Amino acid sequence: MFKGIAASPGIAAGKVFLYNTEEIRVSRFKIKVSDIPNEITRFEQALIKTRFEIITIRDNVATEMGIKHAEIFNAHLLVLEDRMIIDEVISHLRSQKYNVEYIFEDVLHKYIRVFQKMDDEYLKERIADIEDVGKRLIRNLLGKKKRTLIDLPPQSIVVAYDLSPSDTATMHRKNVIAFITDIGGKTSHTAIMAKSLEIPAVVGLENITENVRNGDIIIVDGTSGIVYVNPRRSILSQYLREQKKLEKFNKELQELKTMPAQTRDGHRIELGANIELPDEIPAVLSYGAEGVGLYRTEYFYMNRQGLPTEEEHYKAYRSVVEKVKPNALTIRSLDLGGDKFLSQLDVPKEMNPFLGCRAIRLSLARPELFKVQLRAILRASAYGKVRLMYPMISGMEELEAANICLEEAKQELESRKIAYGKDMEVGVMIEVPSAAIIADILASKVDFFSIGTNDLIQYALAVDRVNEKIAYLYEPAHPAVLRLIKNVIDAGHSKGIWVGMCGEMAGEPRFTPLLLGLGLDEFSIPAPSLLKIKKVIRSVRYDEAKRLVDEALTLSTGKEVEALVSKRFRDIIFKIVG
Amino acid sequence: MAYMTIEKEIVIKNKQGLHARPAALFVQIANKFDSDIFVIKDNEEVNGKSIMGILMLAAEKGTKVLLKAIGSDAEEAVIELEKILLKEGQDLFGFK
Numbered sequence: 001m002f003k004g005i006a007a008s009p010g011i012a013a014g015k016v017f018l019y020n021t022e023e024i025r026v027s028r029f030k031i032k033v034s035d036i037p038n039e040i041t042r043f044e045q046a047l048i049k050t051r052f053e054i055i056t057i058r059d060n061v062a063t064e065m066g067i068k069h070a071e072i073f074n075a076h077l078l079v080l081e082d083r084m085i086i087d088e089v090i091s092h093l094r095s096q097k098y099n100v101e102y103i104f105e106d107v108l109h110k111y112i113r114v115f116q117k118m119d120d121e122y123l124k125e126r127i128a129d130i131e132d133v134g135k136r137l138i139r140n141l142l143g144k145k146k147r148t149l150i151d152l153p154p155q156s157i158v159v160a161y162d163l164s165p166s167d168t169a170t171m172h173r174k175n176v177i178a179f180i181t182d183i184g185g186k187t188s189h190t191a192i193m194a195k196s197l198e199i200p201a202v203v204g205l206e207n208i209t210e211n212v213r214n215g216d217i218i219i220v221d222g223t224s225g226i227v228y229v230n231p232r233r234s235i236l237s238q239y240l241r242e243q244k245k246l247e248k249f250n251k252e253l254q255e256l257k258t259m260p261a262q263t264r265d266g267h268r269i270e271l272g273a274n275i276e277l278p279d280e281i282p283a284v285l286s287y288g289a290e291g292v293g294l295y296r297t298e299y300f301y302m303n304r305q306g307l308p309t310e311e312e313h314y315k316a317y318r319s320v321v322e323k324v325k326p327n328a329l330t331i332r333s334l335d336l337g338g339d340k341f342l343s344q345l346d347v348p349k350e351m352n353p354f355l356g357c358r359a360i361r362l363s364l365a366r367p368e369l370f371k372v373q374l375r376a377i378l379r380a381s382a383y384g385k386v387r388l389m390y391p392m393i394s395g396m397e398e399l400e401a402a403n404i405c406l407e408e409a410k411q412e413l414e415s416r417k418i419a420y421g422k423d424m425e426v427g428v429m430i431e432v433p434s435a436a437i438i439a440d441i442l443a444s445k446v447d448f449f450s451i452g453t454n455d456l457i458q459y460a461l462a463v464d465r466v467n468e469k470i471a472y473l474y475e476p477a478h479p480a481v482l483r484l485i486k487n488v489i490d491a492g493h494s495k496g497i498w499v500g501m502c503g504e505m506a507g508e509p510r511f512t513p514l515l516l517g518l519g520l521d522e523f524s525i526p527a528p529s530l531l532k533i534k535k536v537i538r539s540v541r542y543d544e545a546k547r548l549v550d551e552a553l554t555l556s557t558g559k560e561v562e563a564l565v566s567k568r569f570r571d572i573i574f575k576i577v578g
Numbered sequence: 579m580a581y582m583t584i585e586k587e588i589v590i591k592n593k594q595g596l597h598a599r600p601a602a603l604f605v606q607i608a609n610k611f612d613s614d615i616f617v618i619k620d621n622e623e624v625n626g627k628s629i630m631g632i633l634m635l636a637a638e639k640g641t642k643v644l645l646k647a648i649g650s651d652a653e654e655a656v657i658e659l660e661k662i663l664l665k666e667g668q669d670l671f672g673f674k
Contacts, residue, residue, distance in 0.1 A: 074602075075602055075629075078602060078605055078606070078629040079629055079630065082628045082629055082630045082631075083625050083627045083628045083631075084624070084625050084628035084630050084631045085628070085630060087625075111630050111634065114634055115633070115634075118636055123633065123636070126633070130630075
């Protein structure tokens with residue numbers, strides 16, 4: 001039995017595929033002065049070839065796994081094209097007169113040694129990236145082919161000293177059921193990749209590569225960080241039973257994909273997904289989401305200089321709405337400020353940014369900017385069911401001011417003779433306690449509410465959600481929070497509008513019975529949680545959930561509320577949370 | 579346009595210092611200027627267009643650095659790059 005760091009949860013039993021980190025031996029030999037130009041040319045050609053390889057991998061990863069996973073390769077390009085390294089290599093070539101492979105490796109190692117001494121976990125992990133780039137370049141200098149994980153047999157557990165982004169990018173993903181590595185921590189590339197592939201991983205096992213051979217049977221428990229090599233039959237069968245249970249559960253979840261999100265007594269809920277980028281849509285649809293309940297548009301402004309144009313906004317929104325058809329796409333207008341800033345917008349710093357000029361306040365302070373986005377959203381609404389929602393509305397005047405901007409945006413489009421959907425729904429996010437309290441007033445002016453619990457809880461309980469010292473006070477089931485949510489839902493229903501929720505609370509199975517009982521009409525959650533929430537919804541009865549809420553509302557603390565929920569729905573929630 | 583040297587002493591306010599994310603952004607923006615750009619910390623001078631150089635400085639929040647730009651667009655470069663160093667809170671740019 002080996003114990004390492006649990007990096008990605010789950011259990012897998014399979015055969016070892018030992019992936020040796022290739023030893024690239026670089027020899028050192030003197031060169032003549034007349035060889036120097038030739039060495040520089042070889043270096044330049046290897047740089048070009050390596051650049052091309054990295055770009056190809058980056059684009060493949062972006063297509064298959066999303067832009068976010070591809071960003072690391074942009075960092076690799078920065079390392080590859082680093083001015084200091086290139087200049088140093090060329091000057092050392094001239095002064096030391098050794099072959100360029102040796103010079104390059106020597107220069108790179110000098111940097112790596114500095115990083116190794118740094119007292120910073122994140123920078124230490126980046127050494128793996130620098131080495132990855134370095135090896136790639138040296139391989140190209142030597143004209144060697146890269147070993148890859150393309151030819152993996154099915155059901156392989158990849159055992160390696162470490163896995164680099166280049167290794168996993170070209171890996172035959174369908175055949176990998178787990179990763180285990182000698183080195184690495186919770187933030188290492190192996191851990192991040194395993195989580196996004198939803199396979200178990202244990203890292204930091206120190207010398208596991210020396211203790212297994214190809215074809216050995218191993219069990220990887222990514223939840224506890226334990227690895228068994230050629231386990232006794234009793235342990236293997238126990239784990240296989242565990243794994244079967246998990247698989248059966250996951251299969252049950254998969255079967256829910258096309259089933260409606262409705263309670264046992266037929267109460268139907270709309271279940272949408274939260275997204276940040278258009279390229280998340282295929283994954284979202286594969287989880288059976290009924291549209292998008294929250295499209296965060298901030299990402300759009302990031303990783304770029306200058307601001308996105310109306311055309312860029314419009315193209316992105318239109319591509320998403322066309323893909324989620326006939327379901328709805330709910331676009332939240334720009335929600336910056338608080339802990340999210342942009343350098344393109346010169347926002348003066350504030351003493352108390354969470355209570356400052358953020359979200360809709362910022363948009364209303366910059367109506368020209370706001371209207372660029374509004375026009376794009378309106379234009380996209382001509383191609384499907386688009387809903388617009390304003391973040392951080394705290395009172396009626398803000399809502400009215402935002403709607404005036406929307407009217408102006410419509411008129412601007414009309415004068416340009418550009419079509420837009422005339423019946424686009426407009427709603428507000430309820431995340432400020434004042435808005436929750438006057439929900440009955442706001443309800444008459446909007447088509448829907450979407451409750452943003454992260455901020456609502458933070459403001460209602462006066463708890464900074466990033467301050468670890470007071471994290472224990474952040475209680476979604478706090479009676480004050482439940483009453484605010486109830487007030488919003490009741491107010492919405494009495495004015496005939498629907499009420500959804502797009503905060504984290506909506507994606508946590510332990511709160512699902514409460515939210516159902518409170519009468520929530522729509523849940524919008526991160527795609528990987530969709531089926532779990534659907535499972536809870538399909539396992540409970542609406543009338544039971546309502547009775548639960550009646551009782552919960554008489555309790556005096558969040559802990560009592562949570563205890564009540566787990567008492568009533570223990571079997572259902574336990575099965576899902578595990 | 580005039581060829582000039584602009585220097586400015588800056589205390590880093592970016593919460594992550596000049597670590598990976600802000601560093602990548604810094605280097606990307608630095609490379610858009612024609613001027614040569616240097617960052618100097620405790621007599622250690624690195625090329626501001628080099629990710630390795632910037633990371634080597636391991637400049638944390640609160641560190642005092644000298645930002646130097648030499649070239650025709652030096653003034654503009656210092657203004658843009660200073661913004662990154664002074665940004666408080668979580669920066670959304672870069673890679674991680």
